[in-house]
Amino acid sequence: MKRLAAVVALLGLATATAACSGGTTDKSGGSGGGGGLFTTIDVNRPGLDASAPANPWHPKGNSFLGYNAMKLGWVKNHVTDPNQFYPAIAEKWEIAEDNSAITIHLQPNAKWSDGKPVTAEDVKLSIGIAYTQGSTAFAITPGAAGAAADVEVVDDRTIKVTQDMSNPSSKFARGVLDSIIVPAHVWNSVLPADFWEKLKTSRGTGDGAEKAREEVLAVGQKVLAFKPPQDVSAGPFTLERVNPGEALLLKNKNFFNAANVAPDQVKFLNYSGNEQIWNYLTAGKLDQSGFVAAPTDVMNRIKQAPGSHLIKGFSPVAVGMAFNQSKKPYDNVHVRRGLAYLIDRQQVTKVASPEGGTAAVTTSGIHQKPAQEWIGSDLSSLEPYAHDVAKAEAEFKEAGLQKKNGKWALADGSPWKVTMHAPSGFSDWISAQENIKSQLIENGVDAEVVTVADYPIYLEEIDAGKYDVGFWLMALGPAPYDIFQRLYGASNGWTNVAGKVKHSPAGKAGNWMGSSEEIDVEGVGKINPGELTAKLNAASAEEAKPIMSQLAKAANQDLPAIQLWDYVNTQFTNTSRFTGWPEQDSDLLRLPAGVWIQLGLVKKKQ
Numbered sequence: 001m002k003r004l005a006a007v008v009a010l011l012g013l014a015t016a017t018a019a020c021s022g023g024t025t026d027k028s029g030g031s032g033g034g035g036g037l038f039t040t041i042d043v044n045r046p047g048l049d050a051s052a053p054a055n056p057w058h059p060k061g062n063s064f065l066g067y068n069a070m071k072l073g074w075v076k077n078h079v080t081d082p083n084q085f086y087p088a089i090a091e092k093w094e095i096a097e098d099n100s101a102i103t104i105h106l107q108p109n110a111k112w113s114d115g116k117p118v119t120a121e122d123v124k125l126s127i128g129i130a131y132t133q134g135s136t137a138f139a140i141t142p143g144a145a146g147a148a149a150d151v152e153v154v155d156d157r158t159i160k161v162t163q164d165m166s167n168p169s170s171k172f173a174r175g176v177l178d179s180i181i182v183p184a185h186v187w188n189s190v191l192p193a194d195f196w197e198k199l200k201t202s203r204g205t206g207d208g209a210e211k212a213r214e215e216v217l218a219v220g221q222k223v224l225a226f227k228p229p230q231d232v233s234a235g236p237f238t239l240e241r242v243n244p245g246e247a248l249l250l251k252n253k254n255f256f257n258a259a260n261v262a263p264d265q266v267k268f269l270n271y272s273g274n275e276q277i278w279n280y281l282t283a284g285k286l287d288q289s290g291f292v293a294a295p296t297d298v299m300n301r302i303k304q305a306p307g308s309h310l311i312k313g314f315s316p317v318a319v320g321m322a323f324n325q326s327k328k329p330y331d332n333v334h335v336r337r338g339l340a341y342l343i344d345r346q347q348v349t350k351v352a353s354p355e356g357g358t359a360a361v362t363t364s365g366i367h368q369k370p371a372q373e374w375i376g377s378d379l380s381s382l383e384p385y386a387h388d389v390a391k392a393e394a395e396f397k398e399a400g401l402q403k404k405n406g407k408w409a410l411a412d413g414s415p416w417k418v419t420m421h422a423p424s425g426f427s428d429w430i431s432a433q434e435n436i437k438s439q440l441i442e443n444g445v446d447a448e449v450v451t452v453a454d455y456p457i458y459l460e461e462i463d464a465g466k467y468d469v470g471f472w473l474m475a476l477g478p479a480p481y482d483i484f485q486r487l488y489g490a491s492n493g494w495t496n497v498a499g500k501v502k503h504s505p506a507g508k509a510g511n512w513m514g515s516s517e518e519i520d521v522e523g524v525g526k527i528n529p530g531e532l533t534a535k536l537n538a539a540s541a542e543e544a545k546p547i548m549s550q551l552a553k554a555a556n557q558d559l560p561a562i563q564l565w566d567y568v569n570t571q572f573t574n575t576s577r578f579t580g581w582p583e584q585d586s587d588l589l590r591l592p593a594g595v596w597i598q599l600g601l602v603k604k605k606q
Helices: 120-133 172-177 184-190 195-202 207-225 274-282 296-304 333-342 345-352 368-375 389-398 427-442 455-463 480-488 529-535 541-558 593-598
Strands: 037-040 073-075 085-087 090-095 101-106 148-155 158-163 237-242 246-251 265-269 308-323 357-359 402-404 407-409 417-423 446-452 469-474 494-497 500-503 519-521 525-527 561-574
Touching: 037 593, 073 172, 085 090, 090 172, 101 120, 101 172, 120 148, 120 158, 120 184, 120 195, 120 207, 148 172, 184 207, 195 207, 274 296, 296 308, 308 427, 333 389, 333 427, 333 541, 333 561, 345 357, 345 427, 345 561, 368 541, 417 427, 417 455, 427 446, 427 469, 446 455, 455 469, 469 480, 469 561, 480 529, 480 541, 494 529, 500 529, 519 541, 529 541
Parallel strands: 037 265, 417 446, 417 469
Antiparallel strands: 073 085, 090 101, 101 158, 148 158, 237 246, 246 265, 308 469, 308 561, 357 561, 402 407, 494 500, 519 525
């Protein structure tokens, strides 16, 4: 989940200055004015590709969630429960008490933009497509946690999906409801006639099953390349046209809640980086934008724009300074602790994310807001690693580091330089690392910041173990397993397949962190953090709490990463043309503004 700072890769595509070409539908000009025109950006995907199809699975597809792309449900931003949703194409649902199945009832008046009804067959075909992409509940890996075992069309408006209970997941319902739905009468050609038989075979073992899995995944390439002849949407809007500068969507009169959809048109502006979004916001061109990192002076200019309005709420994400423990001296916990004491997290956050983050109270592996729910009083017992130069020096000496002429060197006397990597365009990460660099150098630790071309390259290289130190998104809630798998999952050597946990040594199978397989945690004893994390996948909330406490203590003591700041979800809106924005701390804030619109919150200003 990359938000435009640290959380979506910034792709260097065309600028957003071109005027909309062709047609006469847009009569309000390019300023974002006009009560019926809603102007925004897609914060999850920089750059518009005019040649891309209206295909929600295409990497650059002109499909915008909440606007012309619809899911069964919209995930609520709950602090601890991953299975709470707002209705979308699904009106309601029942989850079995043991989480073994979910029965979904579609909106009774749901129609596609061409007038055809939305049916359970559309949902089944969309689930089939999801299997070809290996997504969430519809993974074809044998034994995958939370995988669907059966998809049953009960009637035209009802569908039942069951979970493979040999390796259940507490997030199964989330995986199902979070599915994108497309019209079968447009998309049915992408799945072969024998698809469901191939899928059934793929769940087995042996050569036949392996061949079937390959054939199912091969269909995925056909899905990615599919170009619908026109945008047929069940959402509040349909795509009218797109050019390198902007995409224009028109209101869908057949949307089941069309009477409460205020905008007549939606315009997505193109951008290639944070600076363009800052300019749009400063000029008051956008009715809404998701979070974008901005320095204090820019943020002040944005706030002064006519109608500018900021909404803030919980964001279950933190950023950590993570270590490659296969590289010296980061294999020594006292070095990691020394850096934790030396870095002033308050200062880093003020410089890097003044409006979009709060300095972490400590390293627990959990965002501080849900940490209160998950580990309670244990949070206050953790070492806070408050900024303390004397404690940092004591830890460095304990690690055997040497201080020569005011500069710290390795135990053997060779030079030590902390080299931090960040993707180009991640302005908050880069600002944070530059500030950390200054703090370290001021205290005798040589340091440098190296930027990488883009986020995909960054992930590829960090996975290959090329970095000593890198920034790492962690604490990805609300599900307990997701929170800790960023620290004690595949990136640190533990893989969970078919309910069995396997540990790979540092440098193998994507293990770039290289923590010890077993940690002796004070007050707890020896634990295997990867195995404990795997238990969270099927644990109830009450079962998860003692496990979360042990893992938080392990993360705090062993420091595979220093938790720097916890993100705050900051949404930029403008009250000049529309009203009815979500309230502060609303659980709607992590959903696209298209969802706010389709739920009837957003109103034209009178």
